[in-house]
Amino acid sequence: MITAERMAVVDRNAAALGVPQKQLMESSGNAVARVVRETADPGATVAVVAGRGNNGGDAFVAARFLKEYDVTVHLLGRPETITTDVARENWEALEAAEADITVVRDSRDLDLGEPDVVVDAMLGTGITGSLREPEASAARAVNEVDATVVAVDVPSGVDADTGEAAEGAVEADRVVTFHDTKPGLTDLDAEVTVADIGIPAAAERFVGPGDRRILAGVGGDTKGENGRVFVVGGGPYTGAPALSAQAALRAGADLSFVACPDSIFDVLAGYAEDLIVQPYDGDHLTPDQIDDLVDTAESHDDVVVLGPGLGTHDETMEAARQFLARFEGPVVVDADALSVVPEVETDATLVCTPNSHELAEMGGPDVDDLREHADEIESFAAELGHVVLAKGKYDVVSDGETTRVCRAGTRGMTVGGTGDVLAGITAALLASHDPFDAACLAPFANGTAAELLDDRHSGLLASDILDELPRALWGEGEDDE
Ligand SMILES: NC(=O)C1=CN([C@@H]2O[C@H](COP(=O)(O)OP(=O)(O)OC[C@H]3O[C@@H](n4cnc5c(N)ncnc54)[C@H](O)[C@@H]3O)[C@@H](O)[C@H]2O)[C@@H](O)CC1
Numbered sequence: 001m002i003t004a005e006r007m008a009v010v011d012r013n014a015a016a017l018g019v020p021q022k023q024l025m026e027s028s029g030n031a032v033a034r035v036v037r038e039t040a041d042p043g044a045t046v047a048v049v050a051g052r053g054n055n056g057g058d059a060f061v062a063a064r065f066l067k068e069y070d071v072t073v074h075l076l077g078r079p080e081t082i083t084t085d086v087a088r089e090n091w092e093a094l095e096a097a098e099a100d101i102t103v104v105r106d107s108r109d110l111d112l113g114e115p116d117v118v119v120d121a122m123l124g125t126g127i128t129g130s131l132r133e134p135e136a137s138a139a140r141a142v143n144e145v146d147a148t149v150v151a152v153d154v155p156s157g158v159d160a161d162t163g164e165a166a167e168g169a170v171e172a173d174r175v176v177t178f179h180d181t182k183p184g185l186t187d188l189d190a191e192v193t194v195a196d197i198g199i200p201a202a203a204e205r206f207v208g209p210g211d212r213r214i215l216a217g218v219g220g221d222t223k224g225e226n227g228r229v230f231v232v233g234g235g236p237y238t239g240a241p242a243l244s245a246q247a248a249l250r251a252g253a254d255l256s257f258v259a260c261p262d263s264i265f266d267v268l269a270g271y272a273e274d275l276i277v278q279p280y281d282g283d284h285l286t287p288d289q290i291d292d293l294v295d296t297a298e299s300h301d302d303v304v305v306l307g308p309g310l311g312t313h314d315e316t317m318e319a320a321r322q323f324l325a326r327f328e329g330p331v332v333v334d335a336d337a338l339s340v341v342p343e344v345e346t347d348a349t350l351v352c353t354p355n356s357h358e359l360a361e362m363g364g365p366d367v368d369d370l371r372e373h374a375d376e377i378e379s380f381a382a383e384l385g386h387v388v389l390a391k392g393k394y395d396v397v398s399d400g401e402t403t404r405v406c407r408a409g410t411r412g413m414t415v416g417g418t419g420d421v422l423a424g425i426t427a428a429l430l431a432s433h434d435p436f437d438a439a440c441l442a443p444f445a446n447g448t449a450a451e452l453l454d455d456r457h458s459g460l461l462a463s464d465i466l467d468e469l470p471r472a473l474w475g476e477g478e479d480d481e
């Protein structure tokens with residue numbers, strides 16, 4: 001089962017893997033033609049009713065395949081208003097081949113005749129709201145004709161995600177949907193065929209540029225609306241919390257705070273003017289600080305990063321335990337704080353970001369090649385009850401049910417600090433997204449930023465990655481359409 005939004009992600013990832021949309025449309029159209037052949041014998045009359053989006057495009061391809069039938073294609077609207085390049089190219093291929101095509105300028109002019117089969121390709125997943133003209137009248141005409149109605153992807157007017165049917169939606173006898181079935185098709189009174197259109201499994205498995213689609217439409221104009229990140233880190237180390245906090249800003253958080261021992265306040269505050277540093281007494285984190293830290297994070301709905309540079313003092317480990325036992329918001333747990341996760345009961349939403357060594361210390365599989373052991377990481381995440389982002393050459397992300405792999409990155413990323421950057425990116429994304437989605441996109445952003453700097457693969461610094469993060473997340477990647 002796949003939603004329209006997920007389908008768009010996978011479609012885009014397939015393009016990045018070298019299988020462009022036009023190729024998928026060719027397979028979709030072919031699959032539609034196969035179902036038409038199942039419903040009517042050669043020589044039968046077929047009326048294709050096509051809209052101006054890719055749903056129509058699929059049917060233009062189908063018409064090209066149905067040579068042994070008497071096919072007429074009715075395009076609802078002027079060819080110039082076809083909305084996508086791939087659909088237009090397939091329309092032009094029909095024109096060039098002198099196929100039987102008619103342009104319906106006014107819905108009152110639509111005359112379907114008495115076809116044996118109607119191919120409904122007006123609207124697919126691109127529908128918004130109730131049926132507008134000319135599609136509304138065309139749907140009425142389709143429902144009045146005595147023919148077998150084969151719907152492309154979803155009956156026009158039906159929402160593929162919810163199954164909700166707009167008034168006057170097409171009543172289909174058969175539906176040919178692509179790649180995977182859609183939630184909105186389950187309760188339909190029609191025979192549904194799921195066609196494999198050649199989307200590689202890798203387009204779902206590997207995080208790709210399509211996954212950046214989750215960023216669209218997110219983000220407010222008010223300060224704080226895009227997330228406040230609160231890094232609880234530092235003590236024996238100062239660079240790690242600073243990198244996490246800066247990465248969070250580069251990944252879209254509005255504000256980034258670091259709570260650290262006052263022994264390192266001056267150093268941390270001196271790193272970057274964008275950081276807000278909140279010191280507490282002492283030279284390492286102790287349970288005495290936990291009340292204040294939890295109150296601060298809760299009162300501002302912060303996403304917390306717990307761990308970078310904290311060290312392993314017994315009091316610090318106890319403090320990390322107490323923090324997780326009390327806090328109920330989202331937390332990225334990294335570095336030394338990871339070891340306490342298996343032993344705490346927490347209501348917080350955690351994304352744990354261990355490297356392979358830390359993963360083994362937590363009780364997960366003790367392996368170098370994470371990708372080879374993705375199943376074990378999935379079982380471990382299920383047992384832990386939290387999202388695990390195991391980072392290595394290939395990152396493995398699992399919520400215990402779904403597991404994905406991120407291949408982005410360069411050899412230069414073995415330098416210290418890239419993990420701290422990753423924790424900060426994850427936190428920024430966690431402010432507005434589902435934990436699993438955030439944990440998938442974060443290593444992709446981190447790795448893509450490094451790839452954008454690949455000319456300096458020996459000598460890359462984690463801090464270099466910071467500057468490239470906005471481009472890696474929102475910029476025009478090289479393989480963007
Ligand atoms: N995403 C994918 O991976 C694939 C998509 N494919 C096809 O592409 C389709 C989606 O294509 P599009 O995104 O271009 O969208 P559609 O072709 O579903 O519809 C877009 C068009 O419908 C119009 N429209 C929207 N709501 C309307 C309403 N209520 N009344 C009247 N007109 C309305 C829009 O103005 C636009 O012209 C899928 O359903 C499927 O058929 C396939 O080619 C296979 C691969």
Ligand SMILES: [K+]
Pocket residue numbers: 055120121122123124151152153154155156
């Ligand atoms: K349709």
